[in-house]
Amino acid sequence: MSANDFDVVIVGGGHNGLVAACYLAKAGLKICILEKNESLGGATVSQKVFTDFDARLSRYSYLVSLLPDQIILDLGLDFEVLSRDVASFTPELVESENSGLLITTEPSEETEANFELLTGNLEEYAAWQSFYGELHQMAQAIAPTLLKPLPSRSELRAIVGQPIWNDIMEAPLGEAIERRFKSDLVRGIVLTDGLIGTFADAHDFAANRCFVYHLIGNGSGEWKVPRGGMGKLVAELTRLATELGVQIETNSQVIAIKNNSAGFEIETETGPTYQSKYVLANCAPQTLAKLAGTPMPESLDGSQVKINMLLKKLPRLKSGIDPKLAFAGTFHFDERYTDLQLAYAQSAAGYIPDLIPAEMYCHTLTDDSILSPELNAAGYQTLTMFVMHTPANLFDQNHDQVKTEIKSKVIHQLNKYLLDPIEDCLALASDGSLCIEVKSPQEIEKEIGLPRGNIFHKDLSFPFREDGEAAxxxxxxxxxxxxxxxxGAIRGGGVSGIPGHNAAAAVLERLKG
Ligand SMILES: Cc1cc2nc3c(=O)[nH]c(=O)nc-3n(C[C@H](O)[C@H](O)[C@H](O)COP(=O)(O)OP(=O)(O)OC[C@H]3O[C@@H](n4cnc5c(N)ncnc54)[C@H](O)[C@@H]3O)c2cc1C
Incomplete structure (x- = not known):
């Protein structure tokens, strides 16, 4: 074997490429990762976004649910995810009074009382308990299949059971939500899990597919805080890959993948060519299509704006809730069901929605290790916001103007619920600017190569193959x-390591013959 000859070349050094590399190197194979950027991690990174401050923000992805504990155990990673006591808080006016719905992670009397206050009776809470109870059973059934060959539709249906299978896999998500819940606010909270990173109407199956992945992680669907931020995962994977002898080349953009009878030849922009028997593509399938001539997949554009903030203090809320509770879980605002549907319709028609649905959370309330001791002592906090239904096409013309308009609209909407306007709470950089950064889908594409800013590379797929399709x-x-x-693989999407594990398993299976 020559120096540039490998068993497996991996195109891209995102967390999934690193997971694949670790499994394959552990099995004794010679592995090379080619990453086009200066650093590894792709959408799974921590960065000092505001250079005056030692605050390492999870710049793109921020919460973890889908990464199976088994991968952490198999690879012996020093990586921990932390539960939050609060699942979500949604501010709302009740009879002209500022109030809100607080939902704790574990069932509680507080949550029950809040549902009663917000909806007028306990029916909605009962519907919530029953729906999420069934979804928990679905998660328990699906999670153990994710690191195995794809089950068929009938196999998975048999283990998931009815009626939840039909509600989630066979009929548009909006039907189940409208049948099971009456409150616009509660319906909206449920639907958001079908729309994070997916531009869809509630009755579009794209929302079902997105919903599934938001509910099945590790058999619970709980979204947890990565201790040390997202970059900690990639740092651990990089440490292990290096120990296992994986060759990692950064600043190495792959420009072509050619196959011949001997295997593959992988060309890079900087010059060197690599040879291998197998190639794993961590880049998006759309990128792979250009590099290797595989079919170009159809996909929706990305549809979110990501906003990162560093704060001197958390804002107080008009509802009077303690900010440490309100921002510890997911803080939903203007995400009622009708808000989401209207925003989708307006964006689909090419307009910035009148009311832009958004949600955010404070990492540092659960894990302050991403801040320096000085910032912690001074009470600094971070907020990360995910703004929905702002698809890439809105930005195609007048990018900067649209970005500014969306930012000011969302800030204005948020401030409706706050006693202290968010601008008064943001940290100030030495040049006098506020510590807030806004990333459009186009910027996300430019920086980390997600096509049209699609956070899952391309649209998600249900976690099964159709009956009769090959194993x-x-x-x-x-x-x-x-x-x-x-x-972009089936069961890819999100910070999960699952497609990395499964691609490694596919190679090892081929090698066994
Ligand atoms: C704003 C945002 C918020 C998100 N929030 C969450 C969240 O909270 N939780 C969650 O689970 N998921 C979240 N996601 C989704 C999640 O981050 C991604 O789905 C996941 O990180 C994808 O990982 P990956 O390793 O498959 O690919 P990527 O992270 O995209 O890595 C692919 C790598 O390939 C490299 N590459 C591309 N083309 C080439 C080439 N030609 N040559 C060499 N290298 C190349 C890229 O530079 C990149 O490093 C979010 C994503 C975004 C953008």
Whole structure:
């Protein structure tokens, strides 16, 4: 083998590429990762966004649910995720009074009382308990299948059971939500899990697919805070990959993948060419199509704006709730069901929605290790906001103007619920600017290569194959020995390591013959 000859070349050093590399190197294979950026991690990174301050923000992805404990155990990673006591808080006016719905992570009398206050009786709470109880059973059934070859539709249906299978997999999500819940606010909170990173109407199956992945992680669907931030995961994977002898080349953009009888030849923009028997593509399938001539997948554009903030203090709320409770879980605002549906319709028609649905959370209330001791002592906090239904096409013309308009609209909306305007709470940089950064889908594409800013590379797929389709790991492509190992694989999407694990498993299975 020459120096540039490998068993497996991995195109892209996102967390999934690193997971695949670790499994394969542990199995004794010679592995090379080619990453186009200066640093590894892709959408899973911590960065000092505001250079005056030692605050390492999870710049893109921020919460973890889908990463199976098994991967952490298999690879012996020093990586921990922390539960939050509060699942969510949604501010709302009740009879002209500022109030809100606080939902604790575990069932509680407080949550029950809040549902009663917000909806007038306990029916909605009972509907919530029953729906999420069934979803928990669905999660328990699906989670153990995620690191195995794809089950068929009938196999998965048999283990998930009815009626939840039909509600989630066979009928538009909006039908189940409208049948099971009456409150516009509660319906909206449920629907958001179908729309994070997915531009869809409640009656579009894209929302069902997105909903599934938001509810099944580790058999509970609980979204947890990564201790040390997202970059900690990539730092651990990089440490292990390096110890296992994986060759990692950054600033190495792959420009072509050619296959011949001997295997693959991988060309980079900087010059060196690499040879391998197998190629794993951690880049998006759309990128792979350009590099290797595989079919170009159809996909929705990304539809979110990400806002990162560093604060001197948390704002107080008009409802009077303690900010440490309100911002510890997901703080939903203007995400009522009718808000979401109207915002979708307006964006789909090419307009910035009148009311832009958004949600955010404070990392540092659960894990202050991302701030320096000095910032912690001074009471600094972070907020990360995910703004929905702002698809890439809105920004195609007048990018900067649209970005400014969306930012000011969302800030104005948020301030409606706050006693202290958010601007008064933001940290000030030495040049006098406020510590807030806004990322459009186009900027996300430019920085980390997510096509049109789609956070899952491309639209998600249900976690099964159709009956009669050939057995697979969900990572295969039209070219033998070339596998997807990133978010664009079936059961990819999110910070999960699942497609990385499954691509490695597919290679090892082929090698066994
Ligand atoms: C704003 C935002 C918020 C999100 N929030 C969450 C969240 O809270 N929780 C969650 O689970 N998920 C979240 N996601 C989604 C999640 O981050 C991604 O789905 C996941 O990180 C994808 O990981 P990956 O390793 O498959 O791909 P990526 O992270 O996209 O990595 C792919 C790598 O390939 C490299 N690459 C691309 N093309 C080439 C080439 N030609 N040559 C060499 N290298 C190349 C890229 O530079 C990149 O490093 C979010 C994403 C975004 C953008």
């Amino acid at each position: 697979s790991w969900g990572v295969e492509t039209a070219i033998p020995n070339l596998f997807l190992c990133g978010a």
